[in-house]
Amino acid sequence: MSISARYLNFRCRISLLFLVCLLLRLCFSGKYLDSCDSIDFALGLRDYDLSLLQPHFPGYPVYIFISGLFFKLLHNDVWALALPGVLFGSLSVYPLSFLARRLFSEKVATLTAMLYLINPLCWLQAERPTSDALGFFFIMLSAHYLYQALTSHARTIHAVPGEAHCNTAIRKARQKKFRVPKTLMRSFAPRVWCGDRNLFLGSLALGVGLGVRLSYSPFLVLWIATVFAVRKRPCRIAALVWRLRGLAVGVCLWFLPQIGYTGWRAFFQNGFSFSRGHFTDWGGSVFTSHGLERVASFIKSVWVFGLGGWWYDTSCLRLVPSLIIAISLFCFFRNYPFDRREWFLGVYGVPYLLWVILGQNVANPRHLLPLMPMLCMMIAYGLCKACERGCKGVSLVFILLLTFCMAVTSLKLVIKYCHDVPAPIQLIRFLERHSNPISSRIYCSNEERFFDYYVPQWDVRTVRNRTELQRDVLSSLETPQQILIVHSPGEIEQFGVTRPPTATFQGNPYADSAREGLLLYTLTEW
Known part of the structure; x- marks a missing residue:
């Protein structure tokens, strides 16, 4: 040939x-x-x-x-x-x-x-x-x-x-x-x-x-x-x-x-700010x-x-x-x-x-x-x-x-x-069925971007620990009737929560950004 x-x-x-x-x-x-x-x-x-x-x-x-x-x-x-x-x-x-x-x-x-x-x-x-x-x-x-x-x-x-x-x-x-x-x-x-x-x-x-x-x-x-x-x-x-x-x-x-x-x-300002956060904070370097x-x-x-x-x-x-x-x-x-x-x-x-x-x-x-x-x-x-x-x-x-x-x-x-439905979208669907966006406030981490895109009418804020959560609640002009915390199993320890979660959402470890899953808690004391 x-x-x-x-x-x-x-x-x-x-x-x-x-x-x-x-x-x-x-x-x-x-x-x-x-x-x-x-x-x-x-x-x-x-x-x-x-x-x-x-x-x-x-x-x-x-x-x-x-x-x-x-x-x-x-x-x-x-x-x-x-x-x-x-x-x-x-x-x-x-x-x-x-x-x-x-x-x-x-x-x-x-x-x-x-x-x-x-x-x-x-x-x-x-x-x-x-x-x-x-x-x-x-x-x-x-x-x-x-x-x-x-x-x-x-x-x-x-x-x-x-x-x-x-x-x-x-x-x-x-x-x-x-x-x-x-x-x-x-x-x-x-x-x-x-x-x-x-x-x-x-x-x-x-x-x-x-x-x-x-x-x-x-x-x-x-x-x-x-x-x-x-x-x-x-x-x-x-x-x-x-x-x-x-x-x-x-x-x-x-x-x-x-x-x-x-x-x-x-x-270049955005580039410098993003690079600093990537290498020193959340980027996993x-x-x-x-x-x-x-x-x-x-x-x-x-x-x-x-x-x-x-x-x-x-x-x-x-x-x-x-x-x-x-x-x-x-x-x-x-x-x-x-x-x-x-x-x-x-x-x-x-x-x-x-x-x-x-x-x-x-x-x-x-x-x-x-x-x-x-x-x-x-x-x-x-x-x-x-x-x-x-x-x-x-x-x-x-x-x-x-x-x-x-x-x-x-x-x-x-x-x-x-x-499979990604864990953040499972969370949003659950909240749409069981919570009221007018009387609820959600504290989470990276999942805020999902709320901004799918349900922008919800009051969603990013916090990393219980101190930041308390500071935000106490500085609010009006305290919401229901406070919800959403974090991964590894992050929830920062909030001192010991009781079982209200709901658990499984993530895909190969693709989901929340590969460890998400835990939803209803906070009664802060």
Whole structure:
């Protein structure tokens, strides 16, 4: 079979996986706004204002723009916010598989695409009305083009003897007004243009991706490393400017409209205020959450939520894929040739991994989404390498068992997510049936955003402990007839409540912002 025919068959397989991925994600797309971020996005679709956290800094302009297009067509905020993740999360199969093909082989790329399709974290995040899946698409697209640029320039130097000096020879010939043979130009120029074009497209995709999620900025390290690696090749100043132009264009596409809408001063004031709160108060960074509990949360996010591994509170069905994943990772590290591919994967994953460990809430698994393709590639490579080393029958059984068990686990997860009502919405429905908004006041935490969106007529206030609650009640001109407290099980201790709750609302630990659930108390003394 010719190379072109093999490439066509590979593209057909990936296109089939894309259609399956898109169909599955459409079937189980979310029906509710399940987190405070999704509430902020929904409010931003109607009234975009960073000062009101609609949405919060940096404003997610690219995601809001694309969701706004869907909102104009569908007039449904949940679908408008979820469909970008469904569509672009499915499209991520293409850059992911093409990158895996260049890094490893077609077999590894096909298996990587299959693992991505049924990965629990990748599947679930594509269903949610958040920006993660859209940002993941641009990061994968950028990584694909950046690696293409790296390999294109490597071929320019090493593919043909003496080709590295062609650029210098052509320039000197033109300076001396010699005629440059067209055959030389045709043989060399496409290679240089291909590398610069790929670098431009990779930089452009990264720049646009930062407008989806600015928290993906650690991938700038990958871009800088690629630019410097390519810069070692012979090049002109114009080519170097071309390499820097892509990122600037991608950033300007969203940054200039953002500044024009919000203003310089307001934008940076909101950015400073939000960043200070994120790192020092509520963001879950290493400054506010540390110790063994943080380490355990990180391991659980990667192993349980990211790869679908077994944990003491999960199904025994997860034991089978856990064992296979461990064996495949062992085969990967044992047989992996440490070369340029290792350098690229390391620069891709390590900076972002450090950012998650130090600056993000490790208990929230969605922050680990960009690391999942690297793990899928490692697992796929380990299984394929075991197959090549004489364990073909065992490897095929492992692949079938892994795909089946992971698919069942992920399918159960997305079905539960699709049909379960988030805990804050359960709470609102309960209060609408059993309480009066005129005579009641509710004290809660992050759930205030849900009330602002669904039932803005309720008197809802945010407090963190009993002292703040007492201060607010005593300073009120009129004391409400009924005072209700809503908090998670871990936070309710701050209020000194010992009696059983009035109502309990279960949360989804994989998706719900109130993953621990919510407790409702009626306060009689303060």
